[in-house]
Amino acid sequence: MGIVRRMTVSYALLGLLNEADRHGYDLKQSYDRRFGATRPLRFGQVYRTLAQLERDGLIAVAGVEPGAGPERKRYSITTDGVTDLERWLSEPEDPQPQLQTVLFTKVVVALLSGRSADVFLEEQRQRHLAVMRDLTRQRREASLRDGMLIDYQLFHIEADLRWIEHAAGRLDTLAEEIKL
């Protein structure tokens, strides 16, 4: 779970840097405003994530203000960073619990950066539908107990899908609001 959240946070930060170069402090503020309604980022997490992204070559230090401390560094996204962000955006996620954080982040990052959220949502929808077809097929051969577990997964994936449909119908309005 920790891994999923950390990765999603990384991409959220990449998305913000894709919009403009930013300091760590600025990134935290922007993150909390755009993504962090229920879970604001801690500074430690921001700097840890930035260090990883920098080590992986996805961001670079664009300038250092006079003074001391990590908050003096201004970061920018590299071309590798843009490539990785786009790959993440275009790859559908396998349905799983906690996926909402990832899907929500993808929608906001896509809209923030003027990329198409429609295409990503439609491909995600297809992935979810395909997994539901597989599970429904598996359930046919399953015992009642295993079938009940499969049902549990099916209902959760269906809830994701409802959200995807719902979000797809509101992208224009959401885009307006997010730019604020």
Place this chain on the structure above:
Amino acid sequence: MTSLLSGHGLHKSFGPIPALRGVDLEVAAGEVLAVMGPSGSGKSTLLHCLAGILAPDAGEVTFDGRRIDKLLDGRRSRLRRTQFGFVFQFGQLVPELTLRENIALPLLLGGRGRRGSVAAAGEWIERLQLTDSADRLPGEVSGGQAQRVALARALIAGPRVVFADEPTGALDSVAADEVMELLVTTARAEGASVVVVTHEPRVAAFADRQLTVRDGRAVLPAVAP
């Protein structure tokens, strides 16, 4: 895949309102296709055009290698009676007839004698687990039982394609699963194709393939599922 039923460039408007704006689709023999999409997107209109209930304004519908969208009314309704079966959301059973008689109805209307029709209905009553309620009236059974009767009635005359429009729309999830399981397995056993319209992903997941309609157009997945 060789398609049994196909639509190409289908357009249909109701007055100024375009309901279909150029839909293409293919259904293979024995395939179960789910048609999904938001309310008002044109799913039912598409189903009606494919099934020869509505004539498209433009485009072609081909069944078993023949154009059927230009057939005259008499031949079109004969085709519907002999090659197609239909299941709708509700209100399709004759309230004065027992479940058994409702199931036998297509055979009776098709000219099969009473005894033979009722005997054939008896087999379907067993297959669809309706033995205990066979001699009740539709008003005396649950929604799930009524939909199983509708399934039997759609399949009894040996159709090549079953068209179902929100067949589980009025059911809870347990009854919906039962109806879909029976629809898919009996249609498969009979070698019939199925086109099922639904906006519920759990229902669509019973299909081999899903097509999504939005604003009168088919949305194609950018990558093969």
